[in-house]
Every structure is written in structure tokens, then in C-alpha cells.
Amino acid sequence: MQHRRMRALARAFRRSPLLIAFALGSLLVGLTPLLGAASTWPGGRGPTPRPTPGAVDHQTGQQSPHHGVAPANAMEPAAPLLDRTGWTATASDEETTRENGRAANVLDGSTATIWHSRYSGTTAPLPHSITIDMHRTAVVSGLVYQPRTTGINGRIGEYSISVSADGQSWGSPVATGTLADDASAKTLGFAPQGARFVRLTALTEAGNRGPWSSAAEINLLGDPGTPAATVDLPRTGWTATASDEETVKENGRAANVLDGDAGTIWHSRYYGTPVPLPHSITIDMHRTATVSALVYQPRKDGVNGRAGAYTITTSTDGVTFGAAVATGTWRDDDTVKTATFIRASSARYIRLTVTREAGNRGPWTSAAEIRLSGPANPAAHGSWSRITGFPLVPVATAVLPGDKLLAWSAYAVDRFGGSNGYTQTAILDLKTGLVTQRRIDNTGHDMFCPGIAMLADGRVLVTGGSNAQKASIYDPATDAWTATTDMNIARGYQAMTLLSTGEAFVLGGSWSGGTGDKAGEVWSPATRTWRKLPGVPAAPAMTADPAGAYRADNHMWLYATSGGKVLQLGPSKQMNWITTGGNGTITSAGTRADSQDAMTGNAVAYDIGKLLTLGGSTAYEKTPATRRAYTVSTDGTQVQTARTGDMGYARAFANSVVLPDGKVAVFGGQAYPVPFSDATSVLTPELWNPATGRFTPLATMAIPRNYHSVANLLPDGRIFSGGGGLCGTCATNHADGAVFTPPYLLNADGSPKPRPAITGGVPARAAAGTSLTVTTDRPVASFVLMRAAAATHSTDNDQRRVPLASTATATGTYTVTVPADKGTVLPGTYMLFALDAQGVPSISRFITVS
Incomplete structure (x- = not known):
């Protein structure tokens, strides 16, 4: 019965997925303040949600959350849909003779109207592209493509997505791939970044029925809380101060956000006369660094004080704070939140200012932990x-x-x-x-x-x-x-x-x-x-x-x-x-x-x-x-x-x-x-x-x-x-x-390091215990077999690394010995790598060991 309900929901979603998604999201958002209303004291706990009932397993008759409908909050997008007010759309071509297939139709809120590539007269050949101009810069992390719901021609198959700040410089695509040939809405994610223009290019038609492209609606996703190409900054030596903190009824000092313990929190003052919103907390790194995101972890012991509407500013001296580098509203839940900066900032001080409590329960703000992220160094972080x-x-x-x-x-x-x-x-x-x-x-x-x-x-x-x-x-x-x-x-x-x-x-x-x-x-x-x-x-x-x-x-x-x-x-x-x-x-x-x-x-x-x-x-x-x-x-x-x-x-x-x-x-x-x-x-x-x-x-x-x-x-x-x-x-x-x-x-600038190459001596098959004469284009330090592996559900029992004994016999020539013990080198397909003295690996050669 449960699976029939899921399939019915799926059919409804295919008819109007965006409307259902919006309705569910609105329902959940509307219920959030009500669920928290039972708690009025800053340290109070909200009601415990009932577990989502599971479906019955067809094989065992057992009930399990695994087979159940996904949790209700999973229906909320991981990233918010951006407001389309003021947006415009242009296309490489559009059909205007046989139908209204203009690009603007992807922004009108109706799945009944579509953008369609030109097919009257001389059909415009693939690829076709459609470009969204938001007329403002925003953090973008994905594109939601809704295929036409009447008819099948023009569904996009292979695609690429590019972004631009000015509509002129596009750079390499941020996403590529292939879409299934069906009418369901497709969410195409990519690394979050600031942009004004987003371009979807159709390289093929999904069913290969013809040289056409179409789209009913296009939406863009905003900041998902996952900054691109960043790494956690070390918190050694940091200090935190706040506009106010509770020290009478609990240890709610600002320093708690840096202690690595999610059980201790900063809390705005609530004993006596509560300090009204807004509240702010400022991190002093005691050194200047480039910062591109702030990670906020809400308290785990209660709901009050969760940050809702927020602004983040930066400063080099702790006195003058510039224009906001991030603004937004976090959901009223206990998940870890990230604010991606619209631009990276070189600063010593980072200030988080909260203007509204997430659940509107009162004039409080709290935080369990705060972390900062900066641009990654490819040579250290990949x-x-x-x-x-x-x-x-x-x-x-x-x-x-x-x-x-x-x-x-x-x-x-x-x-x-x-x-x-x-x-x-x-x-x-x-x-x-x-x-x-x-x-x-x-x-x-x-x-x-x-x-x-x-x-x-x-x-x-x-x-x-x-x-x-x-x-x-x-x-x-x-x-x-x-x-x-x-x-x-x-x-x-x-x-x-x-x-x-x-x-x-x-x-x-x-x-x-x-x-x-x-x-x-x-x-x-x-x-x-x-x-x-x-x-x-x-x-x-x-x-x-x-x-x-x-x-x-x-x-x-x-x-x-x-x-x-x-x-x-x-x-x-x-x-x-x-x-x-x-x-x-x-x-x-x-x-x-x-x-x-x-x-x-x-x-x-x-x-x-x-x-x-x-x-x-x-x-x-x-x-x-x-x-x-x-x-x-x-x-x-x-x-x-x-x-x-x-x-x-x-x-x-x-x-x-x-x-x-x-x-x-x-x-x-x-x-x-x-x-x-x-x-x-x-x-x-x-x-x-x-x-x-x-x-x-x-x-x-x-x-x-x-x-x-x-x-x-x-x-x-x-x-x-x-x-x-x-x-x-x-x-x-x-x-x-x-x-x-x-x-x-990688080098520090992201360019590839020179790497050795295996030039010969690797047969398609070799028996355990065999010695190979392997040649390379330069001196190497070692060889290793890596078993070709398979993964699912966090487990990969096929993974195996087997370092090999090797001896240099001439410049760029090595005798490499495969272990004789099949318990060491299980029979099967391996990737043979050569590594130089700095540990840089070659591209591998496949070999099957028997």
C-alpha cells in the first residue's frame, strides 16, 4: 500500500512538481512556529517530533524507516529557491512562428507555456542555450529544470551549465551531465558561487528524437551552506566577544562557541531584563586571513535562541565593519548552517549579527559552535x-x-x-x-x-x-x-x-x-x-x-x-x-x-x-x-x-x-x-x-x-x-x-604537478609471483597495485593497496615483483601506479593478476 501511495505521489509530482514542492515547503514553514510555541523560556525544549512511520518491507513484513517515505523535512530543498522577481531570460534561438516558444516563458510560473528552440523554416541545430539574468549578484548553487509537461520533444539530454558575473566572461562549465528522458523536474547542482547570469546549454535531446530543446520552467537555487573551494580555518588563538551574554542563570559566554564542545553555548542575556534583538557575536582571529564562509551550529539542548535572520560583516581593525558579506534567514532546526560570503574578505574580525530568532519565540540568540572557512590551497587541500x-x-x-x-x-x-x-x-x-x-x-x-x-x-x-x-x-x-x-x-x-x-x-x-x-x-x-x-x-x-x-x-x-x-x-x-x-x-x-x-x-x-x-x-x-x-x-x-x-x-x-x-x-x-x-x-x-x-x-x-x-x-x-x-x-x-x-x-596555484609515466612492460595479465620489467619516462621511487573496486552503502570490501618490491636495472627500467601470495594480491583487475620520490603517482596501467 505504501509503495502505491508513493507511486501516486510521483505521478502527481510529474504533473506539477514545482507546485507540490512549493506547497509542501510552505506547509512546513508555516508549521514551524507552531511546533515551537510550547516553549517560552530561553532554556526550554520544544516538543519531541513523532517518528515518521515506515512502510512494510515486501520480503520480511517488518516496518522500517528505510522503506518509508522520506522525513518531512527532506522535502525542503537543501538550498532555497531564489526569488525570480525582475529576472529576464534570453535564448540562442526560440520558436515564435508556429507557437509562443519564447525564452521568457521559463520564468512565468506556468508549466503550460514553454521555451522551444526554433523549428519552423530552417530548424536551429543543437546546441541550444537559454540564459537567466537575475539583474543582481547572488550566490547560486543549482538550476532546477522542468521539462515540458505536454509532449516529449525537446527534453534536454546532455547539458552544461555556466555562470558569469557580467554576461561576457563565462569560463569553464560548472556542471555537465545527462538527464533521464522523463517529465520530472531535475535539480542540477554545482559549487556555490556569486553570479548574475546562469546559462543552460542543451547539447542533445534526451530521446534523440530531433534537434530540439525545450523547457517549461527554470528556477535557480541559492546558498546551500556549502562554500566552494574552501577549507576550515584553524581556530588556535581565536577569541569571541558578544554584544551581551548570559552569565547569571547559566554559563552563556561568547567564548563557548570556540571550545569545540557543542554542549556549551553562547546565549544572549535573558536574566532580569532581556537584551532586545539584534544581538551580535564577533570572532577575533588575532591575525588577518581570507574568509569566505561562516559555519553556525545551533544549540542541541533546546530550541530557543536559534539564529533566524542574520547579517555578517568583516573588519580589519575591529572598529570599522564594511558592507555585509552575507545576509539571509536560517531555518528553525538544529542542523549546522553555513553562510557563504558573496565575496571572500581579508579580515581579522568576523561579526555575526542576528536580527530575528528563527522560531519567533522571543528576543534571544544562542550558538553552540562557530567556525570560519577560507579559500583552499590546492597543494594542501586538493x-x-x-x-x-x-x-x-x-x-x-x-x-x-x-x-x-x-x-x-x-x-x-x-x-x-x-x-x-x-x-x-x-x-x-x-x-x-x-x-x-x-x-x-x-x-x-x-x-x-x-x-x-x-x-x-x-x-x-x-x-x-x-x-x-x-x-x-x-x-x-x-x-x-x-x-x-x-x-x-x-x-x-x-x-x-x-x-x-x-x-x-x-x-x-x-x-x-x-x-x-x-x-x-x-x-x-x-x-x-x-x-x-x-x-x-x-x-x-x-x-x-x-x-x-x-x-x-x-x-x-x-x-x-x-x-x-x-x-x-x-x-x-x-x-x-x-x-x-x-x-x-x-x-x-x-x-x-x-x-x-x-x-x-x-x-x-x-x-x-x-x-x-x-x-x-x-x-x-x-x-x-x-x-x-x-x-x-x-x-x-x-x-x-x-x-x-x-x-x-x-x-x-x-x-x-x-x-x-x-x-x-x-x-x-x-x-x-x-x-x-x-x-x-x-x-x-x-x-x-x-x-x-x-x-x-x-x-x-x-x-x-x-x-x-x-x-x-x-x-x-x-x-x-x-x-x-x-x-x-x-x-x-x-x-x-x-x-x-x-x-x-597539485601545485599551490592549482596547476598540475609533473607526474611520472609508465611507458611499457605492463602486460594485460600476469600470474601472482611474476616479475615484470616496467619502463618509465623518468626515475621513480616505488610501484603499487590498487585493486579496481566497487562501492555501495559506505562499504567497499574490494579496495586493496599492495606495495610492490622493485629494483632499478637501468635508467627508467625496473624489475617489479608481484607477490606470490594470493591472500596478499587477490586475483583480479588492478591499477599499477608508479610514484616519484615526492609521492606523485603516474596514471595507472590496468593489469589482471591471476
């Missing part, structure tokens, strides 16, 4: 590429030879549910940026919520999920999907890994497929059949999640070693050794130091027998995430664990990627995990250095990456980060991704 749009939400991804990235969602491009027997897939060509879409029907498999293993011959094995017993294989050599034998046990959210034997092992997965212990089983590539492992029950590897097995056996972290053996090192705090011969066995490997359960955290193999575990929470959702990270080392028999440096941010639903130099980058996640929500998003990636055990911040992400997001190491040493959402008509679907360039590839 940089982000433009946003690439996908015709689906990339919930699962796999890196393929030929510079391709395979992605898939579910039966639909933006939602899941049921067991429909088909899957929407896409392939990103990393060389051209082109994304192609295809629906896979022939395997009878809806591959949402799967287990994934990269096979020894380079194929991708996908198991279970919405069609919980199915198993399918993608062959990158033929670009074909085929079915293989069904599993013995139906599963969803199970864990998988390839074994040193070349077989594939699976465990857990109670999200779908009915109740009962989801014991292990093994798939044989020789017989294409599954063998049960009754000696490997899932129970010893489960967390203590209050939802029981339905959540407790999900997304396990598996590390395959010699002899078909596997170390299960999380997310349960207890680790286990698993053998896969005969009936199999599972025995305790001890606990992960002092770690608690860490569901929706992850583990990354950064060296031979060495793994880093990051983040997670004690329950799947609605439990605070942790900042903690641990190292786990094993020789195949013994396991040693230790706590390493904490991350700067608590994260669950994050994704982590090991780099060729052995460092680990972590992207996205939430401090308080809630599926289908962008609240408490962490937008600052971090980089862990195994030499120091410390995390350092990287350049800020433009778009949240939380539940249903992915990250993958690419063949050129960069990283793809994308996805998030898949919740139908909610506002947190992120059908896009971006490529991150790590610091090791």
Missing part, C-alpha cells in the same frame, strides 16, 4: 572538478578498465521498492565525461541494496537486494549483463568479498529476503553455483542494533587473506576469523580495541595486512556517529588493533578511499545518521596519514554525500564522489558526482 549529472542516483559503482565507471540505482532512477526484476544502470566515460543510461531486464534482478565482488577475471558479481535471491554478472569486456545461479539464501545489504581461491564469499543481509540467520555461502566461478557454509552463521558478526538482525548484519567489513580465509573486522565491535573450506568456521578474533559497534562506518586496506576503520554509529540510524578511527593489523593469524587519531568530524554514511601513496581520504557522511536527509552533513573531507596517524582537512564538497553515496579511486589517481538519496520526490536526491584531485597532484 580541488574539485565540475559537477557531473547522472540520469540516476549512483547508489552503487564499480571502476572498469578503459576509464569507465559503472553505476546503478534500483528499478527507478530516483527511488526503490518492491522486487521489479530490472535495474537502471549508467556508465560514465572518464575521458569524455559522457554518461549513458541503460535499463537491465534480462537478469530479472533489481540490484538495489546488493552485495558486490570484483571477480578474478575482471567481471563484477552483484547479489541480492530488492530481488533478494538473484545474482548477476557484468562483463566489462562485452558490456553485457548475465544471470548466474541464485543464492541459497535471499539477502539484502549483505557483505561480499573475493577469496584468495578465486571464489566469492557472502555473509549477512537481513534487509530483505525474510527472517532467519543469513549464514555464509560461497560462489564458484568454475561451476557457477553457490555452496552453503553452515559453520559460518551471521550471529557472531552482528552488532547490537535495537532493530535486531534486520539492521545488525548489514554492510560487514571483510578482508580476505590466504587459504580462503576472511577477517571480519566490523562493523560489530567483535571481530571474527572465517574459514570457507567445507562447512566453514567462524571464531572470535577479539574486539577492535575500545571501539563500540560502528554500523555505516567503513574499513580500508591501506597496506598489506593493515586496515583503517573510520566512523560509524552504534545503531544504523538516529544515533550519534563517532569521530574515532582505528588501525587493524594482521599476519593472517594474529590481529592487533589500536586507536589512531580522531577525525575532525563525526561521520556515519561516509565513504573512504585509499590512495596510491597509502593515505586514506574520507568523504561526506552525517554526524547524526538519518537516511534520506542532508541534515548534519559533513562537507569537509579529511585525509589520514599513516605516518602520523593524523587527519587533516581537504577542500569542501559542494553537495552532501550521505546515505546511498559512493566514492572510488580512479585510474588517474583522482577520486570520484557522488550519489546520495534515492527517495523519490524528496529534495535530497543527488543524481550527480564530482571528481576530487588530491593534493599530491
Whole structure:
């Protein structure tokens, strides 16, 4: 019943998505003051919201928020729709003879009128463009494209978006991609920036029906609270002062916003005679720095005093403050807020002035923490590429030879549910940026919520999920999907890994497929059949999640070693050794130091027998995430664990990627995990250095990456980060991704560092234990194999970094030895990198190790 309601809502949304979005948003905004009205004292708490009821799982009969409609607040856009008053639109061409197809129609509020490229007489060939002039400069972070609702011709397929301050200088596109051929509204995000003009260029028609382009409505999104190309500024030595502060009834001093503790707050004075609004708090950095954003964290212990309407000004001397660099109104909730400056400012003092309490509850202002961000240094923090749009939400991804990235969602491009027997897939060509879409029907498999293993011959094995017993294989050599034998046990959210034997092992997965212990089983590539492992029950590897097995056996972290053996090192705090011969066995490997359960955290193999575990929470959702990270080392028999440096941010639903130099980058996640929500998003990636055990911040992400997001190491040493959402008509679907360039590839000015090149000696296939004669264009210091990997739901058990022994035999010639132990170098496809003495990697060469 729930899914029928969702589909009915989807049909209504397709008829008039903007009207429904506006109506829901208005309803929520209108209810906000009422929900807070019960609390009148500054320290009071508002009413506790009732949980959103979940839908019933078709397989298990259980009720779960995962299958439910997205939380109500997820319907609110992550960024506000900008006011279109005074805007104008012009187009490269428009149809005015056969119909009123003028560009101005995209701003008239009616989906019945459209802009259409010229088709009478001599048809104007593609590409076509339409340009919005806001007649004022504003922070812009996305374009909402509503296709025509009557007829299908002219729906935009491939597109690019550019912005300009003056309408003359456009620069490189800020976003490119491919849209699905349907009538739903499309939100096309990009890194927030100040602009007056925004141009949408249609490169193809979605259905390739002709050389036409059309649009019913175009909206622009404002400041989402995610500044572009910034990094957190260190707060060492900072001080804070306020226009007033409460010191009698509580410790509400201004200094609390800099103490790193969200439990202590600054509060305006309310004892005796409250100080009326406005209130201000000023940060003195005690040094001049370039600042481009302010991050405001509301109090967590109550609702009163949340900042609503605000202004931010800057000063070099603390006396003269200039024109506002940011103004706006924050929503009345406890999510972390960011104000992106319309222009970066060189200043010592930053002042936040609050003119209205968010819920209009009284004349109060409070803040738990305040941070400032400045422009990133590419050599220290890396940089982000433009946003690439996908015709689906990339919930699962796999890196393929030929510079391709395979992605898939579910039966639909933006939602899941049921067991429909088909899957929407896409392939990103990393060389051209082109994304192609295809629906896979022939395997009878809806591959949402799967287990994934990269096979020894380079194929991708996908198991279970919405069609919980199915198993399918993608062959990158033929670009074909085929079915293989069904599993013995139906599963969803199970864990998988390839074994040193070349077989594939699976465990857990109670999200779908009915109740009962989801014991292990093994798939044989020789017989294409599954063998049960009754000696490997899932129970010893489960967390203590209050939802029981339905959540407790999900997304396990598996590390395959010699002899078909596997170390299960999380997310349960207890680790286990698993053998896969005969009936199999599972025995305790001890606990992960002092770690608690860490569901929706992850583990990354950064060296031979060495793994880093990051983040997670004690329950799947609605439990605070942790900042903690641990190292786990094993020789195949013994396991040693230790706590390493904490991350700067608590994260669950994050994704982590090991780099060729052995460092680990972590992207996205939430401090308080809630599926289908962008609240408490962490937008600052971090980089862990195994030499120091410390995390350092990287350049800020433009778009949240939380539940249903992915990250993958690419063949050129960069990283793809994308996805998030898949919740139908909610506002947190992120059908896009971006490529991150790590610091090791960049100079301080953002230009690429010179990098070595592998010029020869890398065969397509090599056996374990083989010595290769590899040539390079310049001297290098080391070689490393990085396993081509697959990611979904924060987990990537295919990741593996294998440093290689090498000897220089002549200038630019090296003998490079592949380890003989298949527990060290699992059979399969690898990317071979050469690194110079500064740790700069080459572009990789693909090699399949057997």
C-alpha cells in the first residue's frame, strides 16, 4: 500500500512538481512556529517530533524507516529557491512562428507555456542555450529544470551549465551531465558561487528524437551552506566577544562557541531584563586571513535562541565593519548552517549579527559552535572538478578498465521498492565525461541494496537486494549483463568479498529476503553455483542494533587473506576469523580495541595486512556517529588493533578511499545518521596519514554525500564522489558526482604537478609471483597495485593497496615483483601506479593478476 501511495505521489509530482514542492515547503514553514510555541523560556525544549512511520518491507513484513517515505523535512530543498522577481531570460534561438516558444516563458510560473528552440523554416541545430539574468549578484548553487509537461520533444539530454558575473566572461562549465528522458523536474547542482547570469546549454535531446530543446520552467537555487573551494580555518588563538551574554542563570559566554564542545553555548542575556534583538557575536582571529564562509551550529539542548535572520560583516581593525558579506534567514532546526560570503574578505574580525530568532519565540540568540572557512590551497587541500549529472542516483559503482565507471540505482532512477526484476544502470566515460543510461531486464534482478565482488577475471558479481535471491554478472569486456545461479539464501545489504581461491564469499543481509540467520555461502566461478557454509552463521558478526538482525548484519567489513580465509573486522565491535573450506568456521578474533559497534562506518586496506576503520554509529540510524578511527593489523593469524587519531568530524554514511601513496581520504557522511536527509552533513573531507596517524582537512564538497553515496579511486589517481538519496520526490536526491584531485597532484596555484609515466612492460595479465620489467619516462621511487573496486552503502570490501618490491636495472627500467601470495594480491583487475620520490603517482596501467 505504501509503495502505491508513493507511486501516486510521483505521478502527481510529474504533473506539477514545482507546485507540490512549493506547497509542501510552505506547509512546513508555516508549521514551524507552531511546533515551537510550547516553549517560552530561553532554556526550554520544544516538543519531541513523532517518528515518521515506515512502510512494510515486501520480503520480511517488518516496518522500517528505510522503506518509508522520506522525513518531512527532506522535502525542503537543501538550498532555497531564489526569488525570480525582475529576472529576464534570453535564448540562442526560440520558436515564435508556429507557437509562443519564447525564452521568457521559463520564468512565468506556468508549466503550460514553454521555451522551444526554433523549428519552423530552417530548424536551429543543437546546441541550444537559454540564459537567466537575475539583474543582481547572488550566490547560486543549482538550476532546477522542468521539462515540458505536454509532449516529449525537446527534453534536454546532455547539458552544461555556466555562470558569469557580467554576461561576457563565462569560463569553464560548472556542471555537465545527462538527464533521464522523463517529465520530472531535475535539480542540477554545482559549487556555490556569486553570479548574475546562469546559462543552460542543451547539447542533445534526451530521446534523440530531433534537434530540439525545450523547457517549461527554470528556477535557480541559492546558498546551500556549502562554500566552494574552501577549507576550515584553524581556530588556535581565536577569541569571541558578544554584544551581551548570559552569565547569571547559566554559563552563556561568547567564548563557548570556540571550545569545540557543542554542549556549551553562547546565549544572549535573558536574566532580569532581556537584551532586545539584534544581538551580535564577533570572532577575533588575532591575525588577518581570507574568509569566505561562516559555519553556525545551533544549540542541541533546546530550541530557543536559534539564529533566524542574520547579517555578517568583516573588519580589519575591529572598529570599522564594511558592507555585509552575507545576509539571509536560517531555518528553525538544529542542523549546522553555513553562510557563504558573496565575496571572500581579508579580515581579522568576523561579526555575526542576528536580527530575528528563527522560531519567533522571543528576543534571544544562542550558538553552540562557530567556525570560519577560507579559500583552499590546492597543494594542501586538493580541488574539485565540475559537477557531473547522472540520469540516476549512483547508489552503487564499480571502476572498469578503459576509464569507465559503472553505476546503478534500483528499478527507478530516483527511488526503490518492491522486487521489479530490472535495474537502471549508467556508465560514465572518464575521458569524455559522457554518461549513458541503460535499463537491465534480462537478469530479472533489481540490484538495489546488493552485495558486490570484483571477480578474478575482471567481471563484477552483484547479489541480492530488492530481488533478494538473484545474482548477476557484468562483463566489462562485452558490456553485457548475465544471470548466474541464485543464492541459497535471499539477502539484502549483505557483505561480499573475493577469496584468495578465486571464489566469492557472502555473509549477512537481513534487509530483505525474510527472517532467519543469513549464514555464509560461497560462489564458484568454475561451476557457477553457490555452496552453503553452515559453520559460518551471521550471529557472531552482528552488532547490537535495537532493530535486531534486520539492521545488525548489514554492510560487514571483510578482508580476505590466504587459504580462503576472511577477517571480519566490523562493523560489530567483535571481530571474527572465517574459514570457507567445507562447512566453514567462524571464531572470535577479539574486539577492535575500545571501539563500540560502528554500523555505516567503513574499513580500508591501506597496506598489506593493515586496515583503517573510520566512523560509524552504534545503531544504523538516529544515533550519534563517532569521530574515532582505528588501525587493524594482521599476519593472517594474529590481529592487533589500536586507536589512531580522531577525525575532525563525526561521520556515519561516509565513504573512504585509499590512495596510491597509502593515505586514506574520507568523504561526506552525517554526524547524526538519518537516511534520506542532508541534515548534519559533513562537507569537509579529511585525509589520514599513516605516518602520523593524523587527519587533516581537504577542500569542501559542494553537495552532501550521505546515505546511498559512493566514492572510488580512479585510474588517474583522482577520486570520484557522488550519489546520495534515492527517495523519490524528496529534495535530497543527488543524481550527480564530482571528481576530487588530491593534493599530491597539485601545485599551490592549482596547476598540475609533473607526474611520472609508465611507458611499457605492463602486460594485460600476469600470474601472482611474476616479475615484470616496467619502463618509465623518468626515475621513480616505488610501484603499487590498487585493486579496481566497487562501492555501495559506505562499504567497499574490494579496495586493496599492495606495495610492490622493485629494483632499478637501468635508467627508467625496473624489475617489479608481484607477490606470490594470493591472500596478499587477490586475483583480479588492478591499477599499477608508479610514484616519484615526492609521492606523485603516474596514471595507472590496468593489469589482471591471476
